[in-house]
Amino acid sequence: MTLRTAGLIAGVLGLILLAVGGFANMIKPSDSASPTAQVGAAVVVVPPEVIALSPHASLTVSGNGQLAVHTARTQDVAAWTATRTSVTVTGMSDWDTLTATTSEAVTTPSPSPSPSPTASATAQGKTSTSPSSSASATPAPSASPSASPSAVPAGSQDIWRSTEQETNTYTVKTVEVPAGLTLVVESIDGQSIDSAKLTLPRTVDDKWIGQVIWWGVALTIVGLIALIARFIDVRPAQTRGEEWLAQRSGVGAGKQDPKPGSRRHRRSQGAAMPVAEIPGEPPATGSIPIVGEDEPPTDPVPMIALSTPVPAALAFQPPAEEAAAEEAADEEVAADEAAADSDATTDDEGDRS
Amino acid sequence: MRRAVLLAAVTAAALTLSACTPPIPELPSAPAPAEAAAVVDAQSDRIVAETAAELAAADAAQDATLLVDRVGDDAKIVRAAEYKQQKADKKLVPDVIPSATQAIYASAEDTWPRVLVAVTEQPAEDVTPVVQLWVQDSVDDNYQMRAWTHMVPGATLPAMAGPATGAAQLPLDDPSMSPTPGAVLNDYIKLLQDGASSPLNAEFAADPYREQLFTARTVLSKAAKKAKGTYKDTITNDEERTYVLQTAEGGALVFSPVSVVSTFTVKGAKVSIPAADKALLTGGKLTTKVVHTYNDMVVLYIPGPTVTDKPGLVATDHNLVKVSPK
Numbered sequence A: 001m002t003l004r005t006a007g008l009i010a011g012v013l014g015l016i017l018l019a020v021g022g023f024a025n026m027i028k029p030s031d032s033a034s035p036t037a038q039v040g041a042a043v044v045v046v047p048p049e050v051i052a053l054s055p056h057a058s059l060t061v062s063g064n065g066q067l068a069v070h071t072a073r074t075q076d077v078a079a080w081t082a083t084r085t086s087v088t089v090t091g092m093s094d095w096d097t098l099t100a101t102t103s104e105a106v107t108t109p110s111p112s113p114s115p116s117p118t119a120s121a122t123a124q125g126k127t128s129t130s131p132s133s134s135a136s137a138t139p140a141p142s143a144s145p146s147a148s149p150s151a152v153p154a155g156s157q158d159i160w161r162s163t164e165q166e167t168n169t170y171t172v173k174t175v176e177v178p179a180g181l182t183l184v185v186e187s188i189d190g191q192s193i194d195s196a197k198l199t200l201p202r203t204v205d206d207k208w209i210g211q212v213i214w215w216g217v218a219l220t221i222v223g224l225i226a227l228i229a230r231f232i233d234v235r236p237a238q239t240r241g242e243e244w245l246a247q248r249s250g251v252g253a254g255k256q257d258p259k260p261g262s263r264r265h266r267r268s269q270g271a272a273m274p275v276a277e278i279p280g281e282p283p284a285t286g287s288i289p290i291v292g293e294d295e296p297p298t299d300p301v302p303m304i305a306l307s308t309p310v311p312a313a314l315a316f317q318p319p320a321e322e323a324a325a326e327e328a329a330d331e332e333v334a335a336d337e338a339a340a341d342s343d344a345t346t347d348d349e350g351d352r353s
Numbered sequence B: 001m002r003r004a005v006l007l008a009a010v011t012a013a014a015l016t017l018s019a020c021t022p023p024i025p026e027l028p029s030a031p032a033p034a035e036a037a038a039v040v041d042a043q044s045d046r047i048v049a050e051t052a053a054e055l056a057a058a059d060a061a062q063d064a065t066l067l068v069d070r071v072g073d074d075a076k077i078v079r080a081a082e083y084k085q086q087k088a089d090k091k092l093v094p095d096v097i098p099s100a101t102q103a104i105y106a107s108a109e110d111t112w113p114r115v116l117v118a119v120t121e122q123p124a125e126d127v128t129p130v131v132q133l134w135v136q137d138s139v140d141d142n143y144q145m146r147a148w149t150h151m152v153p154g155a156t157l158p159a160m161a162g163p164a165t166g167a168a169q170l171p172l173d174d175p176s177m178s179p180t181p182g183a184v185l186n187d188y189i190k191l192l193q194d195g196a197s198s199p200l201n202a203e204f205a206a207d208p209y210r211e212q213l214f215t216a217r218t219v220l221s222k223a224a225k226k227a228k229g230t231y232k233d234t235i236t237n238d239e240e241r242t243y244v245l246q247t248a249e250g251g252a253l254v255f256s257p258v259s260v261v262s263t264f265t266v267k268g269a270k271v272s273i274p275a276a277d278k279a280l281l282t283g284g285k286l287t288t289k290v291v292h293t294y295n296d297m298v299v300l301y302i303p304g305p306t307v308t309d310k311p312g313l314v315a316t317d318h319n320l321v322k323v324s325p326k
Helices: A003-027 A074-081 A119-127 A133-137 A207-231 A235-253 A263-269 A319-352 B002-020 B041-061 B073-088 B181-194 B199-203 B208-226
Strands: A036-041 A043-046 A058-072 A086-094 A097-103 A162-173 A182-187 A193-201 B101-106 B114-120 B130-136 B144-150 B230-237 B243-246 B252-265 B289-302 B312-315 B320-324
Touching (some): A003 A207, A036 A086, A097 A193, A182 A193, B041 B073, B041 B101, B041 B114, B041 B130, B073 B144, B073 B289, B073 B320, B114 B243, B144 B252, B144 B289, B181 B199, B181 B208, B181 B252, B208 B230, B208 B252
Parallel strands (some): A043 A086
Antiparallel strands (some): A036 A193, A043 A182, A058 A162, A058 A182, A058 A193, A086 A097, B101 B114, B114 B130, B130 B144, B243 B252, B252 B289, B289 B320
């Protein structure tokens, strides 16, 4: 198998990897999921364990009209929903679906036409045992605003830890719901809520897709080069190159003359030898090194170890006497030189005459 | 062949998808709420404020019929009597109930009825703080102030559980306490009925309520005897409307409505009552007999096992609500 064939096979493999990687990248699931539950009731209950599925999730409840949103203790919500038709979100069946259960209102026999007893009615019923209950029983009917068209949630609001109202759609981040509390969304104008959707992040294992794609790109490039090489005739260029190498090897081995004018040719002619210029006169002073005698053997005694005290006269001599002696010596040398010069002049004059 | 290729492609795609898609997260267990009490500060603030607003509106109009939602039961009856007395005597001002609280005792119950207790700031320098009792009968009912009463001078309310846990509501026959709260309450009611000579008098800490009750009983008995008549107190409590909250040290606070019916009878004479009491007169004119009805609430503190104090009264008021000739 030639190198070119291997390159072509690599290219085919690269294309396959590119196709697989691209396909996988195309069909891979998104980084977030939005499982949804269809509600169809006026009350949606989201218990704390569902809210705790992900701290980065958000819950969206969609309906039509005014929505009241409450948080409360789970046991309080259970008691509250016992007299109401409600849908409770119970978890996820897959990444697209929230599971939910519907609970119907427990009907209690009541002579009142109102679907839910009011707070005052119950309280007044208790007071009917006291002697003066007749006076306080009168205002009871006025305390039952359940049929009021105003957008106020029916019944007592005392069990709610918090309550707010939204129109049509309510969205909340799960981290903003106090831990351990149940979220209740109630349609307060009688319309049913459409859906409850939990949008939460999803960790997709797609690192291998990138690696497959990069390997595919690399192998495809190799195959492309091999393919190009298959369609281009490189033999003339190869021949010229081989001839040039053979000629250069022959010149280097001395079997052939170098090309005239080339550096190798000039070096063989010797024309390029450097010429050093040497000055005619020696420098005035200090140019002749004086080689002294061999250095005395190294004294093994430390330099600071003096055996005897140095005499004062040897340690210090007045500089005046030394200078005078040196000047006297200089004057004697000068006198000798002057005498020598005069002798030389006389000799020269005698030679001329 | 084509089918095989198609099948292989579909299988590869399915495998690719399954390789990428993580499993759905498992449902965690529900975290415990940070505040487990039935009512936390945000709720109690709202309840107290709405109660104060309703009370203020009724006070302004001196009309107890405006007390329909947040104020009821004995609180409404007592307030109505105060309005009547104020109309008869301007000096008789209804009790001032501050809206500012210094303590809130919330129930930890999951069932109903539930109670909520607030201890207000002092209404005035010479007036002790007010203890308010709200009751929620069901999940659909509002907390309603059923009674209020002033603390007994010198009394101390025990430490109670905060909103993190809430205070347990105990039944009157709670077996964890010995004697049970119901037994202690019955003993106190019997003591009120029997008077200072009762052997039960030594079982309870001294309190001005029963001292005043016994003193009035002695004085009125002597007065009736002079007129060849009689005087009798009939004291009962309503266990159905009695609530018990556990204190922090394992004791109990008992909130019980107590009815005191005082019957004063003379022979050969005609009884007369002050003008303020006349405002509460119902059932005809007084002749030889007058019946005063008081709706009181007693708050008894029963110490826990680690406290050696005697049970005692920590708050009560003596509220005249009705005067009748029979």
